[in-house]
Amino acid sequence: MFNLGMKVRVQPSYSPTYYDRGLNTNHDILNRWTTDNPSATMAGLMVSTPERASAYTHFSEYQTYSMLDTWVRNRNYFRLQSVRLGYRIPKKVLQPIGITSASVSLEGRNLWVFGSSYHNYLDPETMGNPYAQPVPKSFIFGVNVNF
Numbered sequence: 001m002f003n004l005g006m007k008v009r010v011q012p013s014y015s016p017t018y019y020d021r022g023l024n025t026n027h028d029i030l031n032r033w034t035t036d037n038p039s040a041t042m043a044g045l046m047v048s049t050p051e052r053a054s055a056y057t058h059f060s061e062y063q064t065y066s067m068l069d070t071w072v073r074n075r076n077y078f079r080l081q082s083v084r085l086g087y088r089i090p091k092k093v094l095q096p097i098g099i100t101s102a103s104v105s106l107e108g109r110n111l112w113v114f115g116s117s118y119h120n121y122l123d124p125e126t127m128g129n130p131y132a133q134p135v136p137k138s139f140i141f142g143v144n145v146n147f
Helices: 027-031 050-060 091-097
Strands: 002-004 007-009 072-074 076-088 101-116 138-146
Antiparallel strands (some): 002 076, 076 101
8 A cells, every 4th residue: 555645735934924033943944035035935024014014914914925835835755555464374284283274464554755845844744734743654463363
């Protein structure tokens, strides 16, 4: 079983109106527009002035910044979700010890993910949720015995 990617809207990595130098932020803010960086791809920081009160209100009160297509990302990835290997023990081996059938299996979940363009996130399936933890790997060993 496997999963493939899709498009997702992620949380903005910083707010152009509510920036606090005392809070942590990721490196996206280094690519914001400034007079020294006019070819930036992220919005510059804003202050409320009478000339820009309307724009400031749209970005601070109405969440306009978080709805921009800048925050739509491709989740281009391939995840091997589940692989299960099983072996049925032959009846001729089991009959002398009074077992009618038996099998053993080994299953691995979330063993491998290959993806691109999910920087700032721990896992491509958790993009859009800045508080999510990555999907853990797990191994399951199973025994099925019938008497």
